[in-house]
Amino acid sequence: MRRNLSKLIALLAILLFTLCVAPIASAQPCFSAAERERAEKTARVYREPDPNYNPVLGYNTSKGPRKGSPPVGQDGVALPVTCVAMRNESPGSGTTPKFYCTVPGNVDDNGEPVRYKVKPHFKGQSPDKRNGEVYGEFLSSRFSKAMGFFADDEWVADVTCNDCEKSLTKNFQGAPFSPFQPAAGIELSLAKGIDTNCDHKESGPIAGSLQKLLANGASRAEIDAFKLWLAFIDHGDTKTDNQRFSCLDSEKDGNNRICKPGEAVFYVSDMGSTFGYSTASEKKARLESWRKKDPIKVSGGTCESTAKSIGDAKVTEAGRQLLARNLQRLLDAEDKDGTITKVFAASRNAERDQPPREWTAEFIRKARTIIDARCGN
Numbered sequence: 194m195r196r197n198l199s200k201l202i203a204l205l206a207i208l209l210f211t212l213c214v215a216p217i218a219s220a221q222p223c224f225s226a227a228e229r230e231r232a233e234k235t236a237r238v239y240r241e242p243d244p245n246y247n248p249v250l251g252y253n254t255s256k257g258p259r260k261g262s263p264p265v266g267q268d269g270v271a272l273p274v275t276c277v278a279m280r281n282e283s284p285g286s287g288t289t290p291k292f293y294c295t296v297p298g299n300v301d302d303n304g305e306p307v308r309y310k311v312k313p314h315f316k317g318q319s320p321d322k323r324n325g326e327v328y329g330e331f332l333s334s335r336f337s338k339a340m341g342f343f344a345d346d347e348w349v350a351d352v353t354c355n356d357c358e359k360s361l362t363k364n365f366q367g368a369p370f371s372p373f374q375p376a377a378g379i380e381l382s383l384a385k386g387i388d389t390n391c392d393h394k395e396s397g398p399i400a401g402s403l404q405k406l407l408a409n410g411a412s413r414a415e416i417d418a419f420k421l422w423l424a425f426i427d428h429g430d431t432k433t434d435n436q437r438f439s440c441l442d443s444e445k446d447g448n449n450r451i452c453k454p455g456e457a458v459f460y461v462s463d464m465g466s467t468f469g470y471s472t473a474s475e476k477k478a479r480l481e482s483w484r485k486k487d488p489i490k491v492s493g494g495t496c497e498s499t500a501k502s503i504g505d506a507k508v509t510e511a512g513r514q515l516l517a518r519n520l521q522r523l524l525d526a527e528d529k530d531g532t533i534t535k536v537f538a539a540s541r542n543a544e545r546d547q548p549p550r551e552w553t554a555e556f557i558r559k560a561r562t563i564i565d566a567r568c569g570n
Contacts, residue, residue, distance in 0.1 A: 222450040223391035224440075232387045232438045232457040233402065234409040238419040239341050242519055248335040249535040251346065261299055261307030263348045263379055269539030271350035274379065278360040279308045283393045285434070287463065289326060289474060290315040290363040294354045311352055312378030312465070316475055317368040320545035325477030326465030327378035328542040332478070333426050333464035335536050340519045342422055343439075343460035345383045349541045352377040376541045383460065384439040387452060398433045399423075400504030402459055417498075417512020424488035424500035425516075425559055428461055429470025431502035437462035480547040484555055487562050489513070494569030510568040520560040527553065 224232075245253045249269035252258045258265070264272045276294035284291065290313060295306040312330070316322045327349060334347040355372045364370075386395030403416050438459055440452035465474075469482030476482070489508070490497045496513055497506040526532035533556055537549035 221391065222445045222448060224387050224389060224443075224450050224452070226389045228449070228452060229387055229389045229438070232440070232452060233397065233405055235455075236402075236406060236438055236457040236459040237415075237455070238343070238403070238406070238411070238459050239415040239515075240343075242339060242341040242522070246338055248339040249532060249539055251335060251338075251348065259346060259381065261301055262346060262381060263309075263350050265348065265539075269535060270541065271348040271379070273351040273353070274309070275353045276309060276311075276357070278354060278356045278358075279306060280360045281308065281310070281362075284362045285393075287362065287434075289324070289465070290361055290365055292354065292357040292360045292362070294352075294357050294360065307381070310380040310382075311354070311357070311374070312380070313352075313365075313371075313374045314377070315363075315365040315368065318371070318375060322368070322475050323376070323545045324378070324474045325469070325471070325479065325545075326474055327376065328478040328540050328546075329467040329469075330378050330380065330464050331540045332536065332542070333428075333461070333467045335539075336426070336523070337422070337461075337464075339523060340422060340516070342419060343383055343458045344464065345462060346381045348379040349376050349539070350379055351375050352379065376544055382439075383462075384441045384458075385443060385450075387438040387440050387457060395437050395439065396434045396462075397436050397438055397459065399431055399436055399502045402436065402438075404504055406459065413509055414511035414515050417508045418516040420498040420500055420503045420506070421488055421508055421512065421516045421563060423461070423503065424486075424498045425563070426464070426467040427470050427483060427486055428464065428467050428500060430463065430466035435461060435463035478542055478546065480552055480555060483552075488559055489563050489566055491566050491568070494567070496566060496568035508568055513563060513566060513568050517564045517566075520564055524557060524560055524564075527557070533557075 243253055245255045247254050263274050276296045279293050279295040281293045292311050293308050295308050299307045301307055312327050314323045331347045331349050334344040337344040352374045358370045388395040407416055440456050442453045442456040443450050466477055469479040471477050488499055490499055496508040498508050534549045534553045537552040543549055
């Protein structure tokens, strides 16, 4: 009798806890369907580059690094990170293994632990097996931000996490899990994704999203520059899940969340298949592959982007000029202090591929195909 009474009390306690917690969970402010629709019509793909952004360090030098980010040296190379597992219950639909962790004591402005998304070398740590997505993500993020496009924040660091096997999204392939991951990718999302009623569906297709933005008054030059940039970095895995609508600054409005005017953005949220696309992770971000592709095709005064899945590939002269101006700024920075080469060095891709200066030479060659082109429209 006493045992049954104890069980009943325990069940009632669980029920009471559930009833108390459920309203709190369901009451979290979410973007509405109307807010998502507004983002799909008004999101930006570009803003004028921050003159104080240093792509080697990965932050605005007048403001300092993002709160919670891994520390980096003056050469841009991230320092070693030791963390503990912190599961993500909504990790997304990516096909390659990742794990999530936090550094004890590393908290955001709300006092919450900062959770890193870590891309390990899931096929092995030898140079021929390392995960090329790590390097493509880093390079695309740093250069995109320098060019005025939006991207998640990325670092490459030696990561040690003794219990992170329990936060893996998928099992390793052909290699055992190792707590130590040299030159692993670390990611912090750009901002809160704009989904509907917190359904975690913040993604959008490239062609359809860009066309809708154009139809609702977006700058054709900025859209065209974005299309050219996707060809430049060789964004190869263009499925819908890899592009995202996010809000740089939002506020609560009762039970809803509102994205402040001008703060919705559309960007590539998974840049792992760049700088030399391949379906095999270990063959991504290889200079041999990146060299084979030119970002722009010019014929009879008409210019087209060679990017995948962008719909209308035609590029206006205004779009070409916009990208060309920002590319020239990077080339000038390379001449001044070797900025481009330093970014390639900070990626640590040379540990499994060609030296930074060889990558820089190809970067400059590609940039010149856009800078020297003329589009008769």
